[in-house]
Amino acid sequence: MPDTSHAANRASSARRRADFKALGPFIALAALIVLGAVVNPVFLTPGNLINVLTRTAFTGVIAIGGTFIITTGGIDLSVGALAAFVSGVMIIVMNALTPEGLPPLMVVLLGTLTVMVIGALAGLVNGLLITRGRIEPFIVTLGTMGIFRSLVTYLADGGTLSLNSQIRSFYRPVYYSGVLGITYPIIVFALVSVIGAIVLYRTRYGRYVTATGANEEVARYSAIHVDRIKLAAYALQGLCVGLAVFLYVPRLGSASATTGLGWELEAIAAVIIGGTLMKGGSGRIWGTVSGAIILASIDNILNLTGAISVYLNSAIQGCIIIVAVLVQRDAKSRP
Amino acid sequence: MKFSIGLAALAVGMMIAAAPAGAADKKVLGVSIPSATHGWAGGLNWHAQQAKIALEKKYPDLSIALVTAGDATRQANDLEDLVQVRKIDALVILPFESAPLTEPVRQVKNAGKWITIVDRGLTDPSIQDLYVAGNNPQMGANSANFMVKKMGGKGNIVILRGIPTVIDNQRFDAFMDIVKKTDIKVLDSKYANWNRDDGFKVMQDFLSRFPKIDAVWAQDDDITLGVIEAVKQAGREKDLFILGGAGMKEMVKRVMDKDVLVPADVLYPPKMIADAMELTAKHMMENAPLEKQYIVDATLVTPENAKQFYYPDSPF
Numbered sequence: 001m002p003d004t005s006h007a008a009n010r011a012s013s014a015r016r017r018a019d020f021k022a023l024g025p026f027i028a029l030a031a032l033i034v035l036g037a038v039v040n041p042v043f044l045t046p047g048n049l050i051n052v053l054t055r056t057a058f059t060g061v062i063a064i065g066g067t068f069i070i071t072t073g074g075i076d077l078s079v080g081a082l083a084a085f086v087s088g089v090m091i092i093v094m095n096a097l098t099p100e101g102l103p104p105l106m107v108v109l110l111g112t113l114t115v116m117v118i119g120a121l122a123g124l125v126n127g128l129l130i131t132r133g134r135i136e137p138f139i140v141t142l143g144t145m146g147i148f149r150s151l152v153t154y155l156a157d158g159g160t161l162s163l164n165s166q167i168r169s170f171y172r173p174v175y176y177s178g179v180l181g182i183t184y185p186i187i188v189f190a191l192v193s194v195i196g197a198i199v200l201y202r203t204r205y206g207r208y209v210t211a212t213g214a215n216e217e218v219a220r221y222s223a224i225h226v227d228r229i230k231l232a233a234y235a236l237q238g239l240c241v242g243l244a245v246f247l248y249v250p251r252l253g254s255a256s257a258t259t260g261l262g263w264e265l266e267a268i269a270a271v272i273i274g275g276t277l278m279k280g281g282s283g284r285i286w287g288t289v290s291g292a293i294i295l296a297s298i299d300n301i302l303n304l305t306g307a308i309s310v311y312l313n314s315a316i317q318g319c320i321i322i323v324a325v326l327v328q329r330d331a332k333s334r335p
Numbered sequence: 336m337k338f339s340i341g342l343a344a345l346a347v348g349m350m351i352a353a354a355p356a357g358a359a360d361k362k363v364l365g366v367s368i369p370s371a372t373h374g375w376a377g378g379l380n381w382h383a384q385q386a387k388i389a390l391e392k393k394y395p396d397l398s399i400a401l402v403t404a405g406d407a408t409r410q411a412n413d414l415e416d417l418v419q420v421r422k423i424d425a426l427v428i429l430p431f432e433s434a435p436l437t438e439p440v441r442q443v444k445n446a447g448k449w450i451t452i453v454d455r456g457l458t459d460p461s462i463q464d465l466y467v468a469g470n471n472p473q474m475g476a477n478s479a480n481f482m483v484k485k486m487g488g489k490g491n492i493v494i495l496r497g498i499p500t501v502i503d504n505q506r507f508d509a510f511m512d513i514v515k516k517t518d519i520k521v522l523d524s525k526y527a528n529w530n531r532d533d534g535f536k537v538m539q540d541f542l543s544r545f546p547k548i549d550a551v552w553a554q555d556d557d558i559t560l561g562v563i564e565a566v567k568q569a570g571r572e573k574d575l576f577i578l579g580g581a582g583m584k585e586m587v588k589r590v591m592d593k594d595v596l597v598p599a600d601v602l603y604p605p606k607m608i609a610d611a612m613e614l615t616a617k618h619m620m621e622n623a624p625l626e627k628q629y630i631v632d633a634t635l636v637t638p639e640n641a642k643q644f645y646y647p648d649s650p651f
Binding site: 040047048051156159300 | 370371373374376377378380381496499522523524525526530531532535536537539540541543544557560561564568585649650651
């Protein structure tokens with residue numbers, strides 16, 4: 001029986017402190033929604049909100065996995081490139097299976113299975129290099145980022161991989177349709193968030209993840225298999241990327257070297273805006289969810305107004321991100 | 336330690352001695368282009384490789400050294416390698432950016448090499464022996480003229496721009512100069528970074544924001560693909576048309592098939608790299624006389640002429 005009381009104590013006291021801070025991202029999101037409504041009332045129309053949330057789903061799902069990794073004190077820069085690579089593989093696999101006379105549902109299921117397996121394997125490779133290879137996560141995933149990015153360029157022959165139109169029309173509703181007007185990507189994002197929250201807050205694995213990030217040495221002395229915890233986190237991240245790709249491919253039915261460009265930064269930003277500590281030891285799933293929505297809403301609001309010069313778009317984005325985190329600091333410093 | 340340094344020196348010495356001996360009987364044409372980081376550049380790489388195969392077959396005494404770079408600094412390093420190691424006689428280059436590559440290319444010129452510049456001009460045009468380029472202002476102007484004519488000089492349009500660069504500004508300014516003189520109202524313009532996903536997002540937001548859009552100037556075919564999906568999702572295919580640009584095979588195909596959503600396309604062909612290589616090789620091997628400039632027209636692709644611009648094997 002591993003004695004984790006010390007690490008668990010640390011983790012729970014960290015959580016109590018973080019409870020105040022946890023409100024920060026929601027305050028920031030609420031403020032942004034008000035801003036959006038003021039800028040253009042169209043912002044609050046159901047159609048627009050559904051659009052924004054559906055777009056959020058890819059980086060949102062990836063960011064849930066990222067929350068686990070960052071909570072262990074690690075980082076994964078390869079997720080955007082991995083998403084592009086598995087999108088490419090998924091399209092190639094589904095295009096190859098189509099002439100075999102399989103029903104479209106089978107083709108999509110096999111394609112999805114492929115993405116999930118490759119995603120998880122890629123995550124495992126990252127994890128093994130980090131834990132067995134004893135290389136810094138930043139360097140490992142910087143390396144695999146380059147590898148995945150050039151693999152998709154290679155697969156696409158420098159151009160674009162496009163999904164066979166027959167499968168495309170069958171698969172398209174996965175992005176565009178849903179239940180009672182709520183699109184499937186939003187539903188999947190919500191489910192992944194709930195599962196992520198349960199795993200991080202209510203399971204032993206979640207407590208070990210937090211303990212590992214809070215103090216790796218202490219966690220190791222408490223008989224936590226730190227390497228296994230980390231390995232699982234990277235594999236989980238790979239699975240999340242696979243799931244995001246499952247939702248992304250039906251949108252445009254194509255993958256190219258520009259697919260998923262910058263998703264890693266967006267996912268990491270969502271996690272940090274959400275209040276997860278960059279140095280590890282404290283993860284906030286719901287914070288990450290609002291962080292991801294904040295980032296997607298900024299883009300949306302800027303597109304809904306002609307008042308700001310397009311040349312300043314990135315500056316406005318930068319300001320809002322910094323303000324969102326400042327709001328958290330204020331919330332944290334309150335007693 | 337000393338031993339290994341000695342070995343390295345020996346190896347370097349052998350390489351230096353060997354290189355001119357191998358290259359003496361063949362003329363070498365160096366080609367430096369950006370790597371395939373987006374659709375258009377992918378087409379550029381494909382056409383360059385096709386031209387390399389065709390030209391080396393046509394001229395057995397010509398060897399072509401094709402290098403690709405991911406950014407301006409690496410491209411400058413490539414130039415040094417091409418001159419020092421590959422011993423090129425002429426250089427065809429599509430500069431990543433104009434200003435940072437002007438001096439590195441001047442060095443190559445000073446080493447006595449022929450210089451062909453493609454697409455993006457250097458800040459000092461006196462360096463180049465030959466300039467091959469698409470016509471960005473003409474592309475904007477042709478797009479505007481087509482839209483004005485098709486819309487009967489009035490209506491609402493939105494514009495999706497590329498990446499903030501000189502190329503994008505030239506297209507946009509030339510387009511606006513013509514549209515300003517008509518009753519066409521530009522509702523707004525936003526950057527979509529020559530990228531499908533951004534085209535999709537920006538267009539979704541334009542559709543939420545403006546209830547009446549009569550036409551979209553996407554000015555790039557990758558952006559157009561994203562725009563098409565957003566328009567389909569909103570169910571507004573019947574209300575508007577989209578004009579892209581570049582000459583992507585999917586778009587040329589749509590024009591050929593008389594798609595009402597994409598009635599035309601304006602060329603900005605990545606094939607210009609192949610033209611530049613061919614002209615330069617012809618000059619090197621046959622001493623063919625050349626004009627100083629060779630501007631590829633931004634031709635309007637319509638169902639009538641689409642066939643001649645359709646390359647089904649190209650990745651772009």
